[in-house]
Amino acid sequence: MSTQSFDTIVIGSGTSAYFCIDALNKAGQKVAVIDERPYGGTCALRGCQPKKYLVANAEAVAMAGHLVGTGLTNAPKTDWAALQAHKNEFLNGISDEEVESLKKAGVATFSGRATLVDPDEVEVSGERLRGKHIVLATGSTPRRSDIPGAEHTRDSEYFLNQPELPKRIIFIGGGYISFEFAHVAAQAGAEVTIIHRSARALKQFDPDMVDIVIASGKDAGISLVLNESPEKIEKTDTGYSLHSNNGTTYEADLIIEATGRVANLSALDGNLGNVDHTPRGVTVNEFLQSVSNPEVYAIGDCAASGAMLAPVADEEGKTAARNILDPKSSPIDYSVVPSAVFTIPNMGAVGLTESQAKNQGIDFRVNTGTTTGWPSSKRIGEKHGGYKVLISNADDRIVGAHFARHNSSEVINTFALAIKHDIKAKDLAEFPWAYPTYTSDLKYMVR
Numbered sequence: 095m096s097t098q099s100f101d102t103i104v105i106g107s108g109t110s111a112y113f114c115i116d117a118l119n120k121a122g123q124k125v126a127v128i129d130e131r132p133y134g135g136t137c138a139l140r141g142c143q144p145k146k147y148l149v150a151n152a153e154a155v156a157m158a159g160h161l162v163g164t165g166l167t168n169a170p171k172t173d174w175a176a177l178q179a180h181k182n183e184f185l186n187g188i189s190d191e192e193v194e195s196l197k198k199a200g201v202a203t204f205s206g207r208a209t210l211v212d213p214d215e216v217e218v219s220g221e222r223l224r225g226k227h228i229v230l231a232t233g234s235t236p237r238r239s240d241i242p243g244a245e246h247t248r249d250s251e252y253f254l255n256q257p258e259l260p261k262r263i264i265f266i267g268g269g270y271i272s273f274e275f276a277h278v279a280a281q282a283g284a285e286v287t288i289i290h291r292s293a294r295a296l297k298q299f300d301p302d303m304v305d306i307v308i309a310s311g312k313d314a315g316i317s318l319v320l321n322e323s324p325e326k327i328e329k330t331d332t333g334y335s336l337h338s339n340n341g342t343t344y345e346a347d348l349i350i351e352a353t354g355r356v357a358n359l360s361a362l363d364g365n366l367g368n369v370d371h372t373p374r375g376v377t378v379n380e381f382l383q384s385v386s387n388p389e390v391y392a393i394g395d396c397a398a399s400g401a402m403l404a405p406v407a408d409e410e411g412k413t414a415a416r417n418i419l420d421p422k423s424s425p426i427d428y429s430v431v432p433s434a435v436f437t438i439p440n441m442g443a444v445g446l447t448e449s450q451a452k453n454q455g456i457d458f459r460v461n462t463g464t465t466t467g468w469p470s471s472k473r474i475g476e477k478h479g480g481y482k483v484l485i486s487n488a489d490d491r492i493v494g495a496h497f498a499r500h501n502s503s504e505v506i507n508t509f510a511l512a513i514k515h516d517i518k519a520k521d522l523a524e525f526p527w528a529y530p531t532y533t534s535d536l537k538y539m540v541r
């Protein structure tokens with residue numbers, strides 16, 4: 095079997111891989127990329143981007159519904175088939191265009207399942223590739239349970255692509271995937287239930303903001319069941335029966351399991367690459383190198399490092415490339431990472447929560463309140479909204495910011511920039527923001 099040699103071999107073609115390949119290729123490296131699925135990765139093809147097509151539709155329906163009786167006479171209804179066609183039109187051709195773009199840039203592309211067969215060699219579709227460096231950017235896959243009847247559940251990718259929307263849907267898990275798709279399904283007319291095993295849903299986020307999202311979901315018809323978990327799922331003549339640990343039975347036409355994602359480590363099958371890993375992912379150092387094989391880097395969801403977020407993956411791709419070109423020159427920085435949950439209203443967060451700030455012994459004040467009485471909420475009929483901003487008493491800098499209201503996912507970026515660059519609360523309050531906008535509302539939050 096002949097072996098081709100490269101400066102760097104990247105396994106995976108998602109967002110982290112893109113930024114890594116682009117930097118290495120521009121630096122003159124001979125780069126190869128491998129993917130067993132269509133090129134583009136989860137975010138572009140099976141997550142962030144196509145999801146927002148469904149979310150945008152749900153937001154339009156919800157906002158129109160909020161204004162019925164105050165300027166609108168009828169709320170629109172979702173045409174699910176047309177919505178899917180709209181989303182698929184966006185997706186059509188992305189993978190082929192990605193491959194052609196890589197080839198045009200001089201990057202060698204391979205399709206098939208890649209496996210490390212040596213610390214510096216990869217096998218794919220009967221070919222051997224040797225690399226001075228190997229970058230694992232293999233992403234993650236949905237976590238699956240092993241309860242009886244688990245084969246009857248589907249995952250988020252199935253929900254994203256279903257041609258028809260079932261009437262009754264159960265989401266297992268209380269994370270952002272369940273909540274986002276639950277709001278999409280509810281606004282499209284489905285009967286929705288979320289079943290979560292513990293007392294808190296969306297536990298990575300501020301609990302007061304989560305309560306706002308839960309209340310909004312309740313108004314939209316979403317039933318949230320806490321402290322309960324499925325024990326068995328059965329196929330019935332009319333759909334499926336989910337039997338919980340407290341003896342309750344729930345009926346549904348579709349059950350989506352969304353209990354998290356796990357690192358995709360199939361490239362390490364056989365453990366021939368000398369790459370240490372855990373179920374969380376590849377164990378890496380601050381330069382994103384494998385701790386056991388420094389010529390291997392891991393970025394994105396398959397690395398046991400930062401949060402499973404597209405912006406984090408982007409930064410990891412750039413960071414890995416810098417360290418390949420100039421070894422150990424660029425430690426990864428996770429200090430400021432804004433995140434959003436695209437529910438209705440959507441939720442944004444950056445920095446520390448109250449409990450984290452207290453645990454760190456920070457002297458801070460909390461500016462918090464509801465926004466439903468503000469003109470920006472009243473004019474769109476928003477019934478649920480709030481904010482919480484943590485401000486250091488020592489230097490007036492933002493410690494954390496948390497929102498649940500319309501456009502939170504955009505406004506949170508302003509606070510992230512403020513934290514990153516040490517902009518004081520007073521400066522945010524006094525800045526002449528374009529008005530009236532949702533960003534301009536932040537001056538009321540930081541005074």
